[in-house]
Amino acid sequence: MKYFEDIQVGETWDIGRHTFTADEIKAFAQRFDPQPFHLDEAAAARSHFGALVASGWHTALAWMRLMIDYRHRQDEGLRSRGEPVAGVGPALGFRELKWPKPVYVNDTIHYASEVTEKRASASRTGFGLMSFRSTGVNQNGELVLSLVSTTFLERRPTRA
Amino acid sequence: MKYFEDIQVGETWDIGRHTFTADEIKAFAQRFDPQPFHLDEAAAARSHFGALVASGWHTALAWMRLMIDYRHRQDEGLRSRGEPVAGVGPALGFRELKWPKPVYVNDTIHYASEVTEKRASASRTGFGLMSFRSTGVNQNGELVLSLVSTTFLERRPTRA
Numbered sequence: 001m002k003y004f005e006d007i008q009v010g011e012t013w014d015i016g017r018h019t020f021t022a023d024e025i026k027a028f029a030q031r032f033d034p035q036p037f038h039l040d041e042a043a044a045a046r047s048h049f050g051a052l053v054a055s056g057w058h059t060a061l062a063w064m065r066l067m068i069d070y071r072h073r074q075d076e077g078l079r080s081r082g083e084p085v086a087g088v089g090p091a092l093g094f095r096e097l098k099w100p101k102p103v104y105v106n107d108t109i110h111y112a113s114e115v116t117e118k119r120a121s122a123s124r125t126g127f128g129l130m131s132f133r134s135t136g137v138n139q140n141g142e143l144v145l146s147l148v149s150t151t152f153l154e155r156r157p158t159r160a
Numbered sequence: 161m162k163y164f165e166d167i168q169v170g171e172t173w174d175i176g177r178h179t180f181t182a183d184e185i186k187a188f189a190q191r192f193d194p195q196p197f198h199l200d201e202a203a204a205a206r207s208h209f210g211a212l213v214a215s216g217w218h219t220a221l222a223w224m225r226l227m228i229d230y231r232h233r234q235d236e237g238l239r240s241r242g243e244p245v246a247g248v249g250p251a252l253g254f255r256e257l258k259w260p261k262p263v264y265v266n267d268t269i270h271y272a273s274e275v276t277e278k279r280a281s282a283s284r285t286g287f288g289l290m291s292f293r294s295t296g297v298n299q300n301g302e303l304v305l306s307l308v309s310t311t312f313l314e315r316r317p318t319r320a
Contacts, residue, residue: 032221034228061192093258
């Protein structure tokens with residue numbers, strides 16, 4: 001990532017897309033969230049959802065993986081231009097993790113983020129804290145995931 | 161689960177324990193959160209953490225899995241006593257997902273939950289909304305995970 005000083009509040013990042021297959025939905029749920037509406041088409045048809053849906057955690061973890069891949073691409077771009085790469089993470093946690101609509105089989109979710117706040121870190125010298133709101137939107141333009149995260153980001157070193 | 165009417169604000173649930181091995185920490189991170197301090201001991205030793213640590217999402221997903229297993233045990237107990245089983249879920253989302261301390265290799269995390277609020281659901285007839293705070297505490301008594309979730313829980317059917 002860029003240094004803390006080079007990040008602007010309001011800047012947006014196009015994180016990427018993920019399509020949720022039935023096999024992947026069931027395999028994730030089997031391990032982490034074995035509720036009937038994530039595991040079995042017939043049980044899901046009888047549920048509130050009416051059809052098989054991805055675990056909300058699955059929707060969030062697909063975002064997390066794409067976010068790390070996005071950062072790696074950003075870092076490669078910086079290195080290829082001979083620019084320094086700032087250290088990032090760990091995250092402090094998340095606020096307002098919401099799943100306003102379900103993710104159904106073969107939905108493609110488009111993830112994006114927007115920087116909402118920057119502030120000094122009292123605990124960690126050389127790092128600032130950056131907050132950003134991330135969203136996942138399906139192929140019909142419906143919001144399926146929203147979360148606000150706060151993470152450490154390295155400051156530009158001061159000259160000696 | 162018990163019906164919405166039978167859940168008391170303040171009641172606590174002992175969800176269970178999970179021990180995080182190095183292999184499991186790395187396998188989870190490889191798939192969902194490939195940051196150096198979750199993947200490689202040498203890189204982790206040079207990081208803020210000083211040693212390999214579990215992804216915060218891994219700490220949360222271990223909770224989710226144990227919570228579903230806990231509900232299944234509760235349901236089996238109700239059925240074995242000939243009592244009705246209330247439908248539960250889905251969750252609306254989470255508030256204040258926090259990782260105040262890292263989870264290191266071979267840490268055993270004890271998960272528990274406390275019901276913090278009950279309220280009517282405006283959107284779903286026959287269900288109420290229940291909020292509960294869940295925590296993960298390591299073998300040294302340190303809090304490593306805290307989250308507040310809100311989920312649907314079936315109301316006791318009214319007599320005709």
